[in-house]
Amino acid sequence: MKTAVVFCPGRGTYNKDELGYLARHFPDPALLAGFDAQRIGMGQESLSALDGADRFSLARHTRGDNASGLIYAATLGDFLSIDREQVEIVAVTGNSMGWYSALACGGALSPADGFAVANTMGTLMQEALIGGQLVYPFLGDDWRPDPARKAALLALVAEIDARADHTLGLSIDLGGMLVLAGNEAGLKAFENAAEPIDGRFPLRLGNHAAFHTSLQEPVAARGRVALSPALFGQPSIPLIDGRGAIWWPHASGPQALWDYTLGHQVTESYDFTRAITVAAREFAPDLFIVTGPGTTLGGAVAQSLVLADWRGMGSKADFKARQETDPLLASMGMAEQRSLVTAR
Incomplete structure (x- = not known):
């Protein structure tokens, strides 16, 4: 069995090639129906309708109130599809809104509550669209x-x-x-x-919008009103946040997680490179798994490992040589790499 750290992507990863991603890969129809019910209850178009559209629309699919739900669901579906008989997940992190997905993957939020957080914050961002x-x-x-x-x-x-x-x-x-x-x-x-x-x-x-800057304080404030600290609990898997801090199981305060998620995470810089460095050095996994949707985050993970001088890799050529002989990175948005970590 291989150990792995899982990375959850952020905004900008559900694009034309990802249309139909949920229909192809989401493993739990009842869970997806629950997400659709949440959106319909808010007067929003269902994820199933968005994902099942005849054609991709930038104006429709990349709006914050639509993109966040699509990306969260695709990420969670991929996480649930990882074969736990092959892979032991030792930590989870994410890029930007991928932190909301990481909270659910790591057990600090239920799948439904994680969706409520991601969908609510995406909607609030879209309504304000500051910067x-x-x-x-x-x-x-x-x-x-x-x-x-x-x-x-x-x-x-x-x-x-x-x-x-x-x-x-x-x-x-x-x-x-x-x-x-x-x-x-x-x-x-x-x-x-x-x-x-x-x-x-x-x-x-x-x-x-101007994510991760002080310009988003009004959005953070609305998020704190809309989303209760009671949604949050202890993680079951270590979580690495946008500062590189680790939230350990049985040692993380739910109130503090809420404070960070709807405070610092929204209004301060997000250091994904630092999160990768901590993931590599603290957990030394055999694999770095990037869930879908999309394939763009894999490059940032690889570059971050080079910047961290992980296992002596100092250039793109070093990373490619390692990847070709003993794959270090599995991007689930790519069929050939997805098969490395799923049972089907």
């Missing part, structure tokens, strides 16, 4: 660590943030990518100042 996000890489194609370049970019972010009427900050430290968030003036200033890369970056993210 926006963009992504910009600081690693080169070889993934070799470049702390000086990262520091220079963060200095530029701080300089822009200090300007009158400009707000800009690090939203997510995501492997070799910086996810930045702020108001329109701050985002535009960075887009004008940063060197274009590959005709793609800086890349503005559609239907994304």
Whole structure:
């Protein structure tokens, strides 16, 4: 049996290729029906209808009030599909809204309550839609660590943030990518100042608010009113949060989990790279499993392992050589890697 840390993806991972993901992979029809009932009770379109649409629509499927529920359900379904006779899950973490999924996978929230948290926060984010996000890489194609370049970019972010009427900050430290968030003036200033890369970056993210910044305090406040601390309990599997802190079974206060989830997690930077480093060094798993939907988080996990100098990997070539001989990463959004950790 192999040990594994599981990673739950965040927003932006349910796209055109993922349409029908729940129909293909979700293992528990009754549980999915329960999620649909929650949404219908709130006057929202069911996940089954969204996932079963004839065609993918950016305007429809990437809205926060739709995307969050779809991603949570796809993540949880994949987690439930992991073959526990092959794999012992030793810790769970997530990227951004993937923290809500991680709470349910790790047992601190029931599946239904986890859905209520993810769906409610996605809906509140969409209703407010304060600010926006963009992504910009600081690693080169070889993934070799470049702390000086990262520091220079963060200095530029701080300089822009200090300007009158400009707000800009690090939203997510995501492997070799910086996810930045702020108001329109701050985002535009960075887009004008940063060197274009590959005709793609800086890349503005559609239907994304200024997640993980102080601009989201009104959303966090509404979330604390809507979601009771009574939903939260002790995790059954260790959880690694967006600071790299570990929430251990039998030693984690549910009130503190609620405080973090609807406070710091919403309004402060999310350090996914740190979470990966802690996962690797504290739990030393045989496998790193990235649930669906999507396949984009796998790259951030791999880059984070290189940045952590995990098992001597210092470049993309080192990671690829290891992955080809003894797979370290299993991305469940890819059929050939999904089969490594599921019974079917």
